[in-house]
Amino acid sequence: xxxxxxxxxxxxxxxxxxxxxxxxxxxxxxxxxxxxxxxxxxxxxxxxxxxxxxxxxxxxxxxxxxxxxxxxxxxxxxxxxxxxxxxxxxxxxxxxxxxxxxxxxxxxxxxxxxxxxx
Amino acid sequence: xxxxxxxxxxxxxxxxxxxxxxxxxxxxxxxxxxxxxxxxxxxxxxxxxxxxxxxxxxxxxxxxxxxxxxxxxxxxxxxxxxxxxxxxxxxxxxxxxxxxxxxxxxxxxx
Numbered sequence: 657x658x659x660x661x662x663x664x665x666x667x668x669x670x671x672x673x674x675x676x677x678x679x680x681x682x683x684x685x686x687x688x689x690x691x692x693x694x695x696x697x698x699x700x701x702x703x704x705x706x707x708x709x710x711x712x713x714x715x716x717x718x719x720x721x722x723x724x725x726x727x728x729x730x731x732x733x734x735x736x737x738x739x740x741x742x743x744x745x746x747x748x749x750x751x752x753x754x755x756x757x758x759x760x761x762x763x764x765x766x767x768x769x770x771x772x773x774x
Numbered sequence: 775x776x777x778x779x780x781x782x783x784x785x786x787x788x789x790x791x792x793x794x795x796x797x798x799x800x801x802x803x804x805x806x807x808x809x810x811x812x813x814x815x816x817x818x819x820x821x822x823x824x825x826x827x828x829x830x831x832x833x834x835x836x837x838x839x840x841x842x843x844x845x846x847x848x849x850x851x852x853x854x855x856x857x858x859x860x861x862x863x864x865x866x867x868x869x870x871x872x873x874x875x876x877x878x879x880x881x882x883x884x
Contacts, residue, residue, distance in 0.1 A: 695875070702863070702876070702878045703820075703863060703875045704777070704875065705872075705875055708871075710871075714871070716871045718872075756873075758871070760810070760825050761810060761825075761865065761866070761867040762810050762822050762831075763810070763812070763822060763865065766819035766820060768819060
């Protein structure tokens with residue numbers, strides 16, 4: 657069974673850096689066609705893709721947030737880490753990690769999400 | 775990259791059909807047959823219902839169907855039921871290993 661679980665602070669102050677960790681199980685971060693992504697959803701608003709990382713460590717970032725985001729992974733711990741710098745109240749959102757099948761562009765598994773308030 | 779455009783809300787009565795549109799550009803929906811649709815209940819993570827424009831996900835009712843014309847993808851729900859009341863959003867590949875999400879549509883079953 658594929659599971660993803662987000663962890664990190666639920667409250668950060670403006671200008672601080674947010675660090676979120678996604679711990680996965682039921683699949684390997686070495687799986688070539690799967691990527692782990694971070695997606696966020698402000699309260700009552702639309703989902704927004706932030707970043708993802710491939711098995712071979714290639715990374716992609718949202719153009720609008722590229723300068724503030726860093727995604728990395730620790731395969732031995734089955735973890736994907738997202739950092740977002742210079743947090744602002746508009747960054748208040750539920751942050752999800754999710755698995756995407758890049759062959760079909762289907763988000764086939766989601767974490768429960770973590771609400772981060774700035 | 776702008777989000778894909780969806781109507782903010784749609785509504786219908788039980789038994790009716792509704793269609794939710796998802797408009798992109800020639801760089802995403804118009805080029806790739808990699809559009810998926812998701813259903814999300816309040817406080818829950820989204821669930822995929824349609825992939826690759828028109829393929830049902832496992833366990834999804836055939837009352838849901840997907841299609842695409844030009845730069846616009848559509849999700850049609852036929853024989854509307856109360857349990858269909860949820861938020862729906864689309865997703866499309868946008869090239870260069872990136873993708874776009876729709877703004878989401880709230881479906882109200884009257």
